[in-house]
Amino acid sequence: MRKMTARQRQMIGLLLGVSEEITAAEIAADTGVSVRTVHREMEDIEGILKDFGLDLSRKSGKGIQLSGPEGGLEKLRVYLREEKPAEYSGEDRKIYELCSLLEAEEPVKLFALAHSLKVTVATISYDLDELEPWVRKFGLKLVRRRGYGVEITGTEVDKRRAIGRLAAEHLDQSDLVGHVLPVQGNPVFNMLLSSVGKNKLMDVENTLWDMEWKWTAELPEIVYMELLLGLSVTVRRICIGREIDLTEDVGYPRMSDHRNIAASEQFVLQLGHILGMTFPRTEILYIAGLFDRVQESFSSTGFAYGDIELVEIVYRLTDSIAKRTGVPFLRDRSLREGVIEHINPALKRIREGTRIRNPLLGPIRKDYEDLFQTVRDSVEDLNLDLVIPDEEIGFLVMHFGASMERLNQLRRSVRAILVCASGLSSSRLLATRLNKELPQIEVMGNVSWYEAARLPEEDYDLIISTIDLPLPGDRYIKISPLLTGEEIEKLLSYIQNTVPKEREEPPAGESGTVVREEAAFDRMKSYSVILEEMLSLIERFRLYSLDNSGMNLPATLAVMLDMIADFGVIGDTGLVLDRLLERERMASQVIPDTRLALFHTRSSHIHKSSLTLYRLEQPVQLDGETEVRVILLMLAPRKLSKESLEVLSEISAMLLNTELVKLLEERAEPEIRRYLSSELLRFFENKL
Structure with missing residues (x-):
């Protein structure tokens, strides 16, 4: 037993x-x-x-x-x-061992770990065998010698990366940012929270927010949490005397490319005043490097729409599930956008071997049993050469389950803000469940936990969250994304007893009307940006014939960029060329089953969005032996509005339409422009 x-x-x-x-x-x-x-x-x-x-x-x-x-x-x-219980599970033991070794200043004796965990030395040795591959992923080494003990060696930077990943794999956002008290009898949980600096994490977060940098407000929640963990771990490591030693970390690629050193200095000055500590110059450079990397990460994640291979995967998956279920998923634009945004980082995590956790996997399998198997079968039909875990299938099921339930759009009277830890999949599932079960609730949008903590109370009637928030308990209600029958009753009771009655049905001319009018004005501004982006792209669209005889791919792309340099689109053509070639090395740019390729990038050296088509005299080779004769070049600034991204995303999705591909390969510029105009207008009308 x-x-x-x-x-x-x-x-x-x-x-x-x-x-x-x-x-x-x-x-x-x-x-x-x-x-x-x-x-x-x-x-x-x-x-x-x-x-x-x-x-x-x-x-x-x-x-x-x-x-x-x-x-x-x-x-x-x-x-x-x-029966006397085992003190720790196998997973708990390994977390304890990693935290101990990553914080230790000198080798730790095996018997000391065994004594603390109340197991044998042989059990500890077996645990370490299993932990060794995980440690190596961060460039660290698990050193074990008889009479010496065990230690993790490597640079301080890599140790911080390992601690951050350990926290991401085993802690919820609720654990990190909610009002969670130390758990009695669970030293492993508390030890991990201590390793990431939980006691100072909200001071770090408040300071980061108080800097009022535009780029931090634009970060996706997963990237924001990655940055926050990195900063919190940095503070913790400095406090216990584990500062970065440049002589030790010379192998680290770069501390910072100098873009954010001034911002880092400003940040640590304010944080140091709050925490009563000073930051060495090496740590200022390291924090500047954290800022650099999350900005770069954000700029690339925002361009997922331009990855035609990714768009094709989502199209094939959606089409397969639609044929198996008879549900017209391809018509659901919100589903496509949500799956594209989710699947890009998901595939990256799977390729990197990152452990994926889905706390709702059990209930999802129960509530969506048939859909779960359908999604699993459809994913396997994609032949991705990747092992997709059930946890990831569960997240996809939440997207498609939300689409299935996105039916009843009735009149609503209570304004709600959603906060979900699992991103778009859970927030959209919860929103559609609310639409179906409680149509009187108007879901005004989903926000991150750090945005919710700072929203003016007059902007909403209630916050519905799937995680603990750093807010008083009467400021929000916590439920699951699946919205069980019990939770529906709980939510109704909360609305009846907590939401101010005068805000449920605001009289005409009072604050409710003002808020609705402001929301209407915001929508009008959003529509205006979309129309402006569509018009400028169509007006700037050009078709060029290019004699590239004797040129390889880099030379061909260089000439293409030179042809539009005079139109004020590009600043530094050399750097933009490097980005285009880098993307080509990372993933295929070829439209499946065509001789057409989409080359695209975003860069601070691109001043305005541009769409140009080139028909080549001689084919160029891409992706091994694939030859293309037509290249569509899509360029955009690194900083781009949500509305502009939507327009570019729509154009990318159009490339899966054989009619547009045929036009791009064979027809004249006016015909292509008319087709793009017609399709973009249809896209705009569907948003109204």
Whole structure:
């Protein structure tokens, strides 16, 4: 019979102590862990219960309940009374070991780790064998010698990367930014929070926000959290004397390219005043480098629409699921945009071997059993040469489940803001569930936790969140993205008892009318930006015939850029050329089953968006032996509005239309311009 941990005993005890279902959220509250941890533990608990002839019954909208014969239940009760629990799960042990070794100043004896974890030295040695590949991913080395002990060696920069990844894999945003008290009896959880500087993290975050930099406000939430973790870990490491030594870290590619050194100096001056600490010059350079890299990461993630290979993957996946289900998913523009935005970083995480966690995987499988299998089958048909885990399938199911439920658009009266930890998939699923189950709630949009913490209260009636927030408990309500029946009742009660009555139906001429008028004005401005972007792109569109005889790809692209340099589109053609070639090396630019390629990039050296078409005298080779005779060049500034990105995204998606491809390959400039104008106008009208 397998050994159970103290946490598993506590959860099983809760299940034994109730006669009805209990929700994962209630178990999480009673045991002091996150909902994600509860779902993860339930998988192991199911195996334990089978030894007693018992099952876990999970009912959608109600919760979790033990089921089985009374004899099995009684045996389990006796076992809990008599059996001494394992102090830590295998996963907990490894987190403890990594935190200990990454914070240690000198080698740690194996027996010391074994004593702390109440296991044998052999168990610790086995754990370290399993941890070694993970440590190597960060350029670190796990050193073990008899009589010496064990330590993790490598640069301080790489150790910080490892700590950040460890936190990202095992902590929820609620754990990091919510009002979470230290969990009694769970030193592993508290040790990891300590390693990332939880006690000073919100001081770091408030300082970052107070800088009022435009680029931080524009960061996607996942990138913002990555930056915040990096900064918090930096503060923690300085506090325990683990500063960066440039003589040790000479192998590190760069501390900063000098773009953000002044910003870093300003940031640490303010943060140092709040925390009562000073930052060495090397740390100022390191923080400037963090700023550099998240800005670069953001600029590339915003251009996912231009990756025609990615767009094709999403199109094929959506088409396959539509044919299997009979649901017209291809008509849902919101679905396409959401999946494209999600799948780009998801594939990157899978290729890098990053552990993917989906705390809602169990409920998703229960509530969307048929759709889950359909999405799994459709993903396998793509032949991506990647192993897509069930956790990632679950996120895709949330996107398609949201699309299926995006039906009832009724009149609403209560203004709600959504905060979801899992990004667009969970926020869109929750929004459509709310539309269907509680149409009186007007979902005004989804925001990050750090935006929600600073929204003026007059801008909304309630905040609905799937995570703990750094706000008083009466300022928001926490539910799951699946919106169970129990949570619907909880939400209705919250609205009736908490949301101010005068704000539910604001009288004409008062603040509600003003807010609606401001929202209408904002939409008009957004439409204006979209129209302006469409008009400027169509007006600047040109078709060129290019004699590239004897030229290779770089020379051909250089001539293409020179041809539009005089129109004020490009500043430094050499740097833009480098970016185009870099993207070509990273992924195929060829439109599938055509002799047409889309070359695209965003750069601070591009001054305005541009769309130009080139028909070549001689074909050029791309992607191995693939030859293309027609190149569509799409350029855009690095800083680009959401509306401009939407327009460029729409043009990229059009390239999957064989009619447009044929026009680009064969027809004259006026015909291509008319087609683009017609399709973009249809896109604009659908937004109204």
